[in-house]
Amino acid sequence: MSAPRTLCAVLALLAAGTAGAVLSVPAHAQGDSEQIQKGRTLFVEGCSTCHGIDAAGVSGVAPSLQGVGARSADFYLSTGRMPLDHPGAEPLRSDPTYSTEEIDALVAYIGSLGGPPVPEVQPQDGSLNEGLRLFLHYCAGCHQVGARGGEVVGAFAPRLTDPTPTEVAEAVRVGPYVMPTFAESLISDTQLNSIIRYVEYTKKPDNRGGWGIGNIGPVPEGAVAWLIGLPFLLLVARLIGERIK
Amino acid sequence: MRQPERITLGLLALTSFAAIGFIAVYVTSGDTQLLGLSLGLALLFLAAAAIVAGLALVPQAKVVEERPQLGRAEPERELLQLVESAGLDAAGEPPPAEDAFTRRSLVIGAAGAAGALGAAIVVPLASLGTKVGDTIVDTPWQAGVRLVDDDGQPIALDRLNVGAFLTAFPEGADKRELGSPVVVVRIRVDELDLPADRADWAPDGVMAYSKICPHAACAISLFRYPLYEPTSPGPALVCPCHYSTFDVTRGGDRIFGPAGRALPQLPLTVDTDSNLVATGEFSGRIGPSYLSSRRT
Numbered sequence: 001m002s003a004p005r006t007l008c009a010v011l012a013l014l015a016a017g018t019a020g021a022v023l024s025v026p027a028h029a030q031g032d033s034e035q036i037q038k039g040r041t042l043f044v045e046g047c048s049t050c051h052g053i054d055a056a057g058v059s060g061v062a063p064s065l066q067g068v069g070a071r072s073a074d075f076y077l078s079t080g081r082m083p084l085d086h087p088g089a090e091p092l093r094s095d096p097t098y099s100t101e102e103i104d105a106l107v108a109y110i111g112s113l114g115g116p117p118v119p120e121v122q123p124q125d126g127s128l129n130e131g132l133r134l135f136l137h138y139c140a141g142c143h144q145v146g147a148r149g150g151e152v153v154g155a156f157a158p159r160l161t162d163p164t165p166t167e168v169a170e171a172v173r174v175g176p177y178v179m180p181t182f183a184e185s186l187i188s189d190t191q192l193n194s195i196i197r198y199v200e201y202t203k204k205p206d207n208r209g210g211w212g213i214g215n216i217g218p219v220p221e222g223a224v225a226w227l228i229g230l231p232f233l234l235l236v237a238r239l240i241g242e243r244i245k
Numbered sequence: 246m247r248q249p250e251r252i253t254l255g256l257l258a259l260t261s262f263a264a265i266g267f268i269a270v271y272v273t274s275g276d277t278q279l280l281g282l283s284l285g286l287a288l289l290f291l292a293a294a295a296i297v298a299g300l301a302l303v304p305q306a307k308v309v310e311e312r313p314q315l316g317r318a319e320p321e322r323e324l325l326q327l328v329e330s331a332g333l334d335a336a337g338e339p340p341p342a343e344d345a346f347t348r349r350s351l352v353i354g355a356a357g358a359a360g361a362l363g364a365a366i367v368v369p370l371a372s373l374g375t376k377v378g379d380t381i382v383d384t385p386w387q388a389g390v391r392l393v394d395d396d397g398q399p400i401a402l403d404r405l406n407v408g409a410f411l412t413a414f415p416e417g418a419d420k421r422e423l424g425s426p427v428v429v430v431r432i433r434v435d436e437l438d439l440p441a442d443r444a445d446w447a448p449d450g451v452m453a454y455s456k457i458c459p460h461a462a463c464a465i466s467l468f469r470y471p472l473y474e475p476t477s478p479g480p481a482l483v484c485p486c487h488y489s490t491f492d493v494t495r496g497g498d499r500i501f502g503p504a505g506r507a508l509p510q511l512p513l514t515v516d517t518d519s520n521l522v523a524t525g526e527f528s529g530r531i532g533p534s535y536l537s538s539r540r541t
Binding site for chain 1: 296299300395403404405406407408409410411412466467468469470471472473475476477478481483485488490501502
């Protein structure tokens with residue numbers, strides 16, 4: 001067999017394999033099979049280069065998505081963290097690449113491969129006090145007590161003014177990138193509601209002192225104190241001193 | 246006595262009162278806000294006294310001494326005449342009037358203020374107390390001490406999923422002791438790469454490390470655990486103050502930052518109720534580094 005003929009045969013086999021994969025619907029698929037089918041098509045087009053045709057992952061490039069569940073897919077797609085520019089880049093929040101409809105289809109497809117669903121949250125049932133206590137214990141180390149985010153060596157901890165309550169719950173349970181994962185054995189759903197209520201509160205905190213200066217902590221507060229203090233000292237120096245004539 | 250003189254002396258007296266007040270607060274209540282207020286007022290009054298004295302008391306007359314012409318005698322006498330014509334006496338001071346401000350009163354006022362303020366600065370040295378010695382690195386941990394959470398409840402190993410962390414304390418001991426708090430993390434057993442002599446320190450991948458950074462004693466509150474290890478930084482504990490980073494897979498080895506030594510690890514096991522229990526003391530000296538303890 002000559003070289004071009006071999007190439008043709010390989011291409012034909014590949015095409016057949018892709019078509020077969022696109023057409024086969026997983027046996028345990030649930031819900032709207034048409035939506036799942038659409039999600040699978042989108043997945044093969046946009047995600048399979050890194051995550052593999054069957055979402056089984058590619059060793060050293062990207063993890064398997066079988067069993068991660070709808071909550072993981074919903075988190076990464078609706079916060080615009082996926083798709084990545086290149087494997088190994090840190091997933092950061094941006095505008096979602098896919099439309100809401102497409103995200104629903106992709107989430108339905110990944111969900112059909114097994115795993116936990118998108119969590120339901122009731123922050124209004126949580127306690128703000130308890131939320132602050134738990135947030136200080138588990139979250140504030142990286143995200144700061146005002147939930148304005150920060151930095152871990154090698155990664156950013158995003159500010160929490162952007163995510164929706166559902167996205168916060170998904171992140172706590174999934175542990176995206178290098179964030180720790182908290183299962184229900186450590187943070188119960190009730191406690192999670194309290195944490196989310198606190199996170200929602202930090203979006204519009206009650207600044208008793210007046211001006212919050214972005215609620216990002218002591219550094220800008222100190223800077224403002226200097227900005228007021230230094231001109232004041234200059235003024236005093238001007239008043240008690242005398243110009244050289 | 247003229248008005249500015251009275252004001253200056255009054256301000257110096259207020260300085261002394263505030264400084265004595267500082268000492269009184271230090272000896273009695275020790276309330277830090279009152280201490281700050283009294284010391285701040287003392288300095289403020291002193292500054293105000295200096296300003297008033299500078300503006301109103303120091304002679305503002307400008308007297309120009311002509312350069313003596315070469316070969317002319319008796320320049321001293323001419324200078325004296327010049328000074329006298331400015332209304333001052335031979336020592337350069339204004340002639341004493343009946344109710345004038347004297348050097349004596351100013352010296353007494355200033356000395357009183359300086360003495361009181363100096364005493365206020367020196368008295369807090371009493372807080373230095375005796376040498377602490379090794380008590381600062383003593384810990385309540387020993388074999389058989391159970392780990393408890395924030396609420397004082399024992400911690401079942403199963404409460405921690407892989408990739409989770411929790412702050413724990415020794416049962417029945419003071420939480421505020423530097424040697425008390427530990428951060429408990431759980432990683433996969435196949436990720437463990439502990440030194441050979443710590444092989445049984447991490448039941449099911451659960452490990453405890455001192456929460457006190459060995460650099461400057463900040464509370465280590467950042468834990469990173471990768472969701473997908475091949476493309477992310479590895480599992481580590483990070484200190485929020487200066488970003489010292491400790492590899493939890495290798496027994497707390499320092500991999501980044503200013504800390505001079507590894508994060509001390511506490512050996513763990515589970516008891517019959519599958520709660521976490523310490524099996525000994527920390528792997529190294531806990532607490533911050535200073536002079537003799539940078540690397541031990």
